Amino acid sequence: MNLILIEKQELTTDHTVVLTDHRGEHIKNVLRCSKNDEVRVGLVNGPTGSGRILDISPGQVVLKVDCTGPPPPRPLVDLILALPRPIMLKRILTQAASMGVDRIFLIKANRVEKSFFQSTLLKKRNFKPHLLFGLEQAMDTLVPQVSVHERFRPFVEDLLPEIVKQCPIRLAAHPDISQSLLQAVSPPITKKVILAIGPEGGWVDFEIEKFKEQKLIPFNMGPRILRVETAVVAILAQLDLCKRSPVIAIQHS
Template identity: 40%
Template sequence: MNLIILFEKDFITENKVRLKDRRLKHVLTVHRAKLGDTLRVGLINGKMGKGMIIKLNEEEMEMEVELSEPNPPPLNAQLVLAMPRPKALKRIVQDVTTMGIKKIYIIKTWRVEKSFWNSPVLEEDSLFENMILGLEQGKDTILPEIEVVKLFKPFVEDRIPDIIKGTRAIVAHPVQDTECPRSIKEPVTLAIGPEGGFIPYEIDMLVKQGFEVVSLGERILRVETAIPVILGRLF
């Protein structure tokens, strides 16, 4: 936990917070903090700063906080992600949140197993929990927006044109000769398919809307591996 995320409910006065949950446990067992220590804190969707511990025991911690620092700039990209395996989605949400992506569309495609949509990982509380873990890691307080889309064709035909407007639209696909571009300066909309990739029909629809199809080379990577590799190349 590189940043302790604070919520409005934590404040007991204008500049004093009280914590009793897993954040307290982390401070005690990982930071091994003591009275008078200063920790990095940030208000959810607000500014960051420092919190000085003024009370600490096994039941609760109180800090005087000063929040005046801006967040790091977001990554200049948005993600269109075919629903992966639920266990992988948890890691992906954490990782892309850590990297600074602020808009994520989780979409249904032909190769996405129907059972995935019943996973509790897609529930609002679960997505929120994994976003918080990503923010804590990346020292950021601004939550991404995650939208779950279960109809592929209407999404691509009706909404994608507005979503990709002003961005370079890129779809990663293992069966493609064009190499992924490197170190670009413009905003990006990145589309990633499920395990096995998009089917040809889906690729054709994305291309018609303005996506360019690129590959990472001969090796086929898992989705959770491909995303940071592609973003590393792009930015």
């Protein structure tokens, strides 16, 4: 935890907060702070800053919060993800939040088991703790917006056309294709990206055709088949490299 994330409604009018959960434990046991020490603090979906420790005792930590820095920039990537197995989804949400994504669309696909939508995690839509865990790590405050779409066709036909309007760079990871990411995009990436990542086993032809209709460009990650949770981190990392790169001229030799 590199940033203590606080919900705005936890703050009192004099900008103090009483932490009695894992955040207080972290300040005491990992950071080993004392009274008057400062810790890095962020307001959920808001600015970052610092918190000075007014009181530290076995049951609680009281912080005086001063968050006046600008919020971090919104991540450039929206992620369409064929709903993975719930236990894997938790880790993916955390890792995706730590890498930086703006919106996450969890969708049905041919190779997604219907029962995944019946899991407790999906029914309660209790994604936030897993997302915050990744944000605390990455020192970000902007919680990715997660939505769930139980039917593929209404998603791609009705919603996706609206999504892609905001995303000039459109990508679909797909193993049955020869072109690599660098053949599908031209770094540096400076505009919003929509990225679709399929289930274990990949998208079926119908699905990839539907994505192509919306101008998503299929690309592959090489001959090694990655688990979805590995692929999510790997592709986001590659996009980040493309984003951070200086001007690159690719010479297709």
